[in-house]
Structures are given as structure tokens and as C-alpha cells.
Amino acid sequence: MADPATHLASEAETAGDTDVTSRIRDAILQGEFAPHQRLIEADLSERFLASRATVRSALMHLVSEGLVERLPNKGARVRSISVDEAIEIVEVRVGLESLCARKAAERVTDAEADELRQIRDDMTQAVAQGNLLEYSRLNQLMDARLRQISGHATASVLLERLRAQSARHQFRLAFHPGRATESAPEHAAIIDAVIAHDGDAAEAATRQHLCGIATLLRAMT
Structure with missing residues (x-):
């Protein structure tokens, strides 16, 4: 049987990921981050009071949505839509x-x-x-x-x-x-x-x- 505490912690982590994803998405859509602007995990972690792991997960979600792109050896940046x-x-x-x-x-x-x-x-x-x-x-x-x-x-x-x-x-x-x-x-x-x-x-x-x-x-x- 799964540990209830572990299950609750997992749910809380998922909710945190969703919240940070939404907040970064909103910031992009409202123009707070410009096209091609780098999204530095440490800065986002400090801004949204979230762990680096949570920010990394949020950025992965936004990559799948087409709002963010990852560049080799350069991290993530806001994707520009022509x-x-x-x-x-x-x-x-x-x-x-x-x-x-x-x-x-x-x-x-x-x-x-x-x-x-x-x-x-x-x-x-x-x-x-x-x-x-x-x-x-x-x-x-x-x-x-x-x-x-x-x-x-x-x-x-x-x-x-x-x-x-x-x-x-x-x-x-x-x-x-x-x-x-x-x-x-x-x-x-x-x-x-x-x-x-x-x-x-x-x-x-x-x-x-x-x-x-x-x-x-x-x-x-």
C-alpha cells in the first residue's frame, strides 16, 4: 500500500508545478518576457518562490505548448511566433x-x-x-x-x-x-x-x- 504521506506530497508537488506553469505562461502572454528572452531557472525560482525542479518541470510543460524552446547548451528561452x-x-x-x-x-x-x-x-x-x-x-x-x-x-x-x-x-x-x-x-x-x-x-x-x-x-x- 502506498504511503499516504508520500501520496499527499506528490499531489502537492503536482499542484505546485501547475501553479508555476500558469504563472510563467501568463507572464509570457502578458509580455513580461519578450520573444527570444532567456528563461533562467535560478531567476524564475526566485521570482515565483519555487524550487529549481518545479521551475524546470514548468518549462518542460511550456515547451510542449510551444511557448518556450530549449537550445543546446543555452537553456530555455521564449519562443518567437512569426x-x-x-x-x-x-x-x-x-x-x-x-x-x-x-x-x-x-x-x-x-x-x-x-x-x-x-x-x-x-x-x-x-x-x-x-x-x-x-x-x-x-x-x-x-x-x-x-x-x-x-x-x-x-x-x-x-x-x-x-x-x-x-x-x-x-x-x-x-x-x-x-x-x-x-x-x-x-x-x-x-x-x-x-x-x-x-x-x-x-x-x-x-x-x-x-x-x-x-x-x-x-x-x-
């Missing part, structure tokens, strides 16, 4: 997010529909007020809720990884002149189709929205 790669990621997201939108339209409850309406209205208000940070936050919330409502676990896991890799480019697009006024109605169309239980319309609206993102990214190359 515009071309970001376009490829969006092209893959088209299929996955369209699927989630269709599934969400099939499964959405009345309570979830009310929540989506509120997100839609808040997004419209944020754009009208020129609050692009809040609009960007609501955009991420909408995407997350649609994935959750869809109930498609595999697509959700893949999308989380893809969105993390292209987060910097997404943030740049959110502040591109006039982009918010174009994308807000597109988001509203997705939400309205999901609320109406119209899978075809939800899929089409999602596809149109993401194809617009790919087009804008191409213009940035």
Missing part, C-alpha cells in the same frame, strides 16, 4: 472553433444564453467607449465560454494551446485601428447564432470572423 506561423494557427482554428460554435448552438441552455447576451452587450459597450483592453478581455471570455458550452474537450484543449501561441499577435490585432468596430458585430453574430440554436449560422459566422483575422495578419507581413 506572422506566417500565426496565420497557420488561425487557419487551423477555423475548423476547431467552427466546430465548437456548432456544438455550443446545439447544447446552449437558457442560463448560458443569458450569459452570452450579457457578454455581447458588454462588448458593444466597451467598443463604444473605446475601452479596447476591456473589449479584448471580453473577447477572450466569449471564446472560453463557447468552448466550455460546446462540451468538446479535445477541440478545447487544442484551441487553448493554439491561442496561447498566437496571443501576442491577437493582442496586436485588438489594437489595430478600426479592428474593434469590425470584429464586434462579427462576435455578436456568433453569439446570436448560438443563442438561436442555429448551428449552421454559428459555424458560418465563426469561419467568417477567423478568415478576417487571417486576412489582416497577411496584410501585416
Whole structure:
């Protein structure tokens, strides 16, 4: 029989790894670590009050997510995502997010529909007020809720990884002149189709929205 104390210690270590992984991931996505910046284990250990082993495990997780890369004899650094790669990621997201939108339209409850309406209205208000940070936050919330409502676990896991890799480019697009006024109605169309239980319309609206993102990214190359 396994030692209960050993089992609890293992669970605590796993929870610690997950927490440090999330904190380093957030720091990368929020621009606290720049592309190609070295991630020194000793510095990260001090910053996040974690053991070197925990930091090393966290970096391995982030390597598997595509946010960090390891170089021979140089340790780890933040991986830079090119515009071309970001376009490829969006092209893959088209299929996955369209699927989630269709599934969400099939499964959405009345309570979830009310929540989506509120997100839609808040997004419209944020754009009208020129609050692009809040609009960007609501955009991420909408995407997350649609994935959750869809109930498609595999697509959700893949999308989380893809969105993390292209987060910097997404943030740049959110502040591109006039982009918010174009994308807000597109988001509203997705939400309205999901609320109406119209899978075809939800899929089409999602596809149109993401194809617009790919087009804008191409213009940035």
C-alpha cells in the first residue's frame, strides 16, 4: 500500500508545478518576457518562490505548448511566433472553433444564453467607449465560454494551446485601428447564432470572423 504521506506530497508537488506553469505562461502572454528572452531557472525560482525542479518541470510543460524552446547548451528561452506561423494557427482554428460554435448552438441552455447576451452587450459597450483592453478581455471570455458550452474537450484543449501561441499577435490585432468596430458585430453574430440554436449560422459566422483575422495578419507581413 502506498504511503499516504508520500501520496499527499506528490499531489502537492503536482499542484505546485501547475501553479508555476500558469504563472510563467501568463507572464509570457502578458509580455513580461519578450520573444527570444532567456528563461533562467535560478531567476524564475526566485521570482515565483519555487524550487529549481518545479521551475524546470514548468518549462518542460511550456515547451510542449510551444511557448518556450530549449537550445543546446543555452537553456530555455521564449519562443518567437512569426506572422506566417500565426496565420497557420488561425487557419487551423477555423475548423476547431467552427466546430465548437456548432456544438455550443446545439447544447446552449437558457442560463448560458443569458450569459452570452450579457457578454455581447458588454462588448458593444466597451467598443463604444473605446475601452479596447476591456473589449479584448471580453473577447477572450466569449471564446472560453463557447468552448466550455460546446462540451468538446479535445477541440478545447487544442484551441487553448493554439491561442496561447498566437496571443501576442491577437493582442496586436485588438489594437489595430478600426479592428474593434469590425470584429464586434462579427462576435455578436456568433453569439446570436448560438443563442438561436442555429448551428449552421454559428459555424458560418465563426469561419467568417477567423478568415478576417487571417486576412489582416497577411496584410501585416
